[in-house]
Amino acid sequence: MDSVSHAQSASFDFDLSVGDFPVAAKPLKICLLGYRSSPLSGGQGIYLKYLSRALVERGHQVDVISGEPYPELDPRVNLIKLPGLNLFQYYPKQWQAFRLNYLRSLTDLSEYLSVATGGFPEPQTFGRRLAKYFRQNSPRYDVIHDNQSLCYGLLAVAKQGYPLVATFHHPITRDLKLALEAEDSWRMRLLIRRWHSFLGMQKRVVPKLRHVVAVSQVSKEDISRDFKLASDHLGLVYNGIDTEVFVPSKELPRLANTIVCTASADAPLKGLKYLLEALATVRQHNPDIRLILVGRPKPDGDNAKLITQLGLGDIIDIRSDISTEELVGLYQQASIVVCPSLYEGFGLPAGEAMACGTPVISARGGALPEVVGEAGVLVPVADADALAQAINTLMADPCERERLGAAGRARIEQQFSWQVAASQFEQLYLKAINDANG
Incomplete structure (x- = not known):
């Protein structure tokens, strides 16, 4: 059958629940x-x-x-x-x-x-x-x-x-x-x-x-x-999510007052602007706050300019081209992982951080609420004030961070494999x- 010529008239309302189709009788x-x-x-x-x-x-x-x-x-x-x-x-x-x-x-x-x-x-x-x-x-x-x-x-x-x-x-x-x-x-x-x-x-x-x-x-x-x-x-x-690679660590200590954010693209979609603005507010209450930013902001881009404008250069550690093992280590050591995206089709960074047992604060961008569920803190998109408040609250509550970390790990193990x-x-x-x- 010509799979193109029949495409527009074909109905493919398919349910992909496990068991609806037989396991392949032979390897494909x-x-x-x-x-x-x-x-x-x-x-x-x-x-x-x-x-x-x-x-x-x-x-x-x-x-x-x-x-x-x-x-x-x-x-x-x-x-x-x-x-x-x-x-x-x-x-x-x-x-x-x-x-x-x-x-x-x-x-x-x-x-x-x-x-x-x-x-x-x-x-x-x-x-x-x-x-x-x-x-x-x-x-x-x-x-x-x-x-x-x-x-x-x-x-x-x-x-x-x-x-x-x-x-x-x-x-x-x-x-x-x-x-x-x-x-x-x-x-x-x-x-x-x-x-x-x-x-x-x-x-x-x-x-x-x-x-x-x-x-x-x-x-x-x-x-x-x-x-x-x-x-x-x-x-x-x-x-x-690879729950054998992204795992909680029994050896690495958590870094106090440390946020990790993964922003693979230096684009408005990733919402980094709102995290930077929130960070400037949080710093007023918590001068020890730090951000490890996994990504590569363009030297002449809006985010790089905003970092300079807000005077945040001394508390931001930018990491790029890191290995999976290094990324896992960062998640394992973070106090909190923040996902400020305005839209995500899925939201791998949130899921990977949760698999590492790290509490997540996430914007309600796209599919992020589907991944995070009730095992993290959800805030409105493009809202630096709400993000700052969530960071301040969670940083001040180690018991809640521990509870969310355990809940996040359990959610990923049960639902995302x-x-x-x-x-x-x-x-x-x-x-x-x-x-x-x-």
């Missing part, structure tokens, strides 16, 4: 896709790392096809490198990275020209390389699972008869909306729109995919609305295979 050969997949690049790399491992542990053979920067994978998972230009490694001088050999490839040239003019072409150019790879090699896979590239290349691959599943972490339409609201300069607003121009591609591709999965209920609802999909045309599989996610995806893979063969 699964291909996971990622246009940039390093865990240091954000949640998508973490997703590929753990989902691929969980699928292998269920007995399946898993390949990951990825662009640069490449993922960290279990040794049992095969990585097929599909290199792009990775021009953002040259930030802020990407335009100076031109090479004459780019002229030999329309894909390379278009990627360079797009980046040089403020665009983000990686999902689309990854799709072009992916389609070429499949044309030239015709690899055998039982199912292909895309990790939010949502690119034209997927449609080309689907036309070759491969059953296809796609994970849609969160609609980037939200990123665009929040970025535009935070910017007054018309020139910068043009650049923001230019950067997000890949959304046009995604809006054309998503309705043609038969099996799309969101990672939270709020993300599912937003995708349905922003991408003109009926809500029952989307599945839901929550992300997992990669093993459960892999089992649910296995069921969906079988459905996609059955539909493609029907």
